[in-house]
Amino acid sequence: MEPGNDTQISEFHLLGLSEDPELQPLIFGLFLSMYLITVFGNLLIILAISSDSHLHTPMYFFLDNLSFVDICFTSTIIPKMLWNIQTQSKVITYADCLTQIYFLILFAVSDIFLLSVMAYDRFVAICHPLHYTVIMNPGLCGLLVLVSWIISILNSLLHSLMMLQLSFCAHFQIPHFFCELNQIIQLACSDTLLNNLVMYFAAVLLCGGPFAGILYSYSKIVSAICRISSAQGKYKAFSTCASHLSVVSLFYCTMLGVYLSSAAPQSSHSSAVVSVMYTVVTPMLNPFIYSLRNKDIKRALKAITGVPVM
Template sequence: MESGNNTQISGFLLLGFSERPELQLLIFGLFLTMYLITVCGNLLIILAVTSDSLLHTPMYFFLCNLSFVDICFTSTTIPKMLRNIQTQSKVITYEGCITQIYFLILFAVLDIFLLTVMAYDRFVAICHPLHYTIIMNHRLCGLMILVSWIVCILNSLLQSLTALRLSFCTNLEIPHFFCELNQVVQLASSDTFLNNVVMYFAAILLGGGPFAGILYSYSKIVSCIRGISSAQGKYKAFSTCVSHLSVVSLYYCTVLGVYLSSAATHSSHSSATASVMYTVVTPMLNPFIYSLRNKDIKRALKLFFVKETTKLSQH
């Protein structure tokens, strides 16, 4: 492709993990399996929450939203990668790349916002149990979700619009399995100062801000738990936070691991491999983390399948 501005670009090349043909089938099978587990696992949580009236509480409302976002998050990248392997093509159109960037940023930041809202929910439940139903009413829960979506949509739109102003030359190879904004910016032949400012500002504000909120919520939760006299009461209070803490730790540690490893090794391929953790592995593990130790989810799913089996047997 000849050098020119962004309106003349037909597409980018996603190099993926390996160019060795013998590994393509293995990569295809592995990612297809992880994608199906992610979709099925998160759909089961949504099914459990929506089918059981006892789970129509703020905690499970937020969990249901998190599961939906996780399905969308993985669906932004994996299907395109699988199709490229199947068709033995590495091409993604310019429009497709910008669209992928938009939705990837949208759902990645939404994940962070939802985890922050869930931390606040746990804070109110443990530190203000008598006022929980008054504070965490339907209106506030809906408003927090709505604000999260609006902020994330505006941020994603801003990031995508700044990417649209970039010009590119002949090097259009992205050493990744999806269009990662930072990788695309590095390929640009035009000035990227504005893009870098917007990226870093958004990372500090929308990544660091919610993380500070989560830390504050859990500092208050720890203080409240320490004030509980009985060991059984402490265990019960802490057990309601274990799943959420596990997901927060997994998500933030993997995201930090991606950027620290890529900064240390300066290798785009190592960054692509590390990115699998937060884009694929974390959404896949979330349903297991929230359901394996959760008796309410298990009970709701069991009741649902018993009802469906009974209906089928009657027909």
């Protein structure tokens, strides 16, 4: 693979979260534990929704897809990180790095779109309850998820193709535990103006747009809840979207932290540490957030495991 006319580059070195050899077993054990919890937790959510006919509704259909995306998202990063720690190697090939970037962007954008679609679902359920089943019909639900995937795939493909046009003059060290698009662009020795423009434009459009939609949906939801006369009715309406609001807040706050830390001087290490929140911690916590306050999920999980969920 020859990126441009400059020297061919075949691999990068991922520096990880720490270069201290004594910390590597601790990091390996911690991330292996979090990865297993993420995979099994989200798989249980998927199995619970699939096995219980009472959960075959738009809200749980979107949650099912979100759990699948969370598994894929963490699986794009953590296994490679664990392999490098176990083999005491920091190497990731150029092809593997490009592949990792492609799937990271794909699943991250899919996550964002699914969260915005789930906000729209809650908006319809609370603001237009009498028309909910008509509006959120299976055809529309499937179309929303399909469009989310198509946009995510096209966006990811665009960034990957533009990456192929970059030239790298030597082997480079990436101060991160995965190949992050912005970090790789900064390492290129060719003109990266177009890459940066596309990257920031896509970030504003595909992150800012859905976030604006979420804010609009919740502004209408809050307005509708305030018009409910009884305190019990307000609590019931709010409880239906409390879990989703918690996940949205966690996801966007951690992503904002990543970009703020990356904008600060000497930010490489801090950016990598903060990235752990949205790449590992958030997908791990999602199953707990959606199950602990949800009686339907608890009932389905009890039917699968035979163990009551607190």
